[in-house]
Amino acid sequence: MKTTSIKGELTKFIKKSMGSENxxxxxxxCGITNNEERRKAQHNYNRGKIKYWKCINAGTMKNANQVERYFSEKxxxxLPSPNGxxxxxxxxxxxxxxxxKQMGLGGVLESQSLYEQVFGN
Known part of the structure; x- marks a missing residue:
C-alpha cells in the first residue's frame, strides 16, 4: 500500500471518529511497530482506555516512518525511540x-465529563 493511501485512510478514520472534516x-x-498486539497492550488498549485504534501494514519500515512523520507534523x-x-x-x-479530566478552557469537553462536572459522579 502506498504511503499516500495510508495517510488518506488514517485521516479518514480520524475525521469519522471525531465527526469533523477539520x-x-x-x-x-501515531507510532510504528512490528507487533500490533504487543503495542496495544503497552498502550493499555485492552483496559478500555483507548476507544479508537487503527493499524495498517505499510510494507516497509521506511514507509511506516514516512506516515508517522506526516502525522507528527500534523x-x-x-514518542521518539532512543534505540530507533x-x-x-x-x-x-x-x-x-x-x-x-482537565477543566477550564484548556480541557477536553465531552458530554459525559461535562455532566460529571455539573452534577458530580
Missing amino acids: PRFSGWY GTAN AKISSRWVYIFKLPAT
Whole structure:
C-alpha cells in the first residue's frame, strides 16, 4: 500500500471518529511497530482506555516512518525511540488519546465529563 493511501485512510478514520472534516490531531498518537498486539497492550488498549485504534501494514519500515512523520507534523503525539525502530516495524498505528479530566478552557469537553462536572459522579 502506498504511503499516500495510508495517510488518506488514517485521516479518514480520524475525521469519522471525531465527526469533523477539520479534526484536531493533537488528541491523537501515531507510532510504528512490528507487533500490533504487543503495542496495544503497552498502550493499555485492552483496559478500555483507548476507544479508537487503527493499524495498517505499510510494507516497509521506511514507509511506516514516512506516515508517522506526516502525522507528527500534523500535530499528533509521538514518542521518539532512543534505540530507533526495528527494521521489522512496518505497521503504522494511530489512536485517540484518552480524555483528561482537565477543566477550564484548556480541557477536553465531552458530554459525559461535562455532566460529571455539573452534577458530580
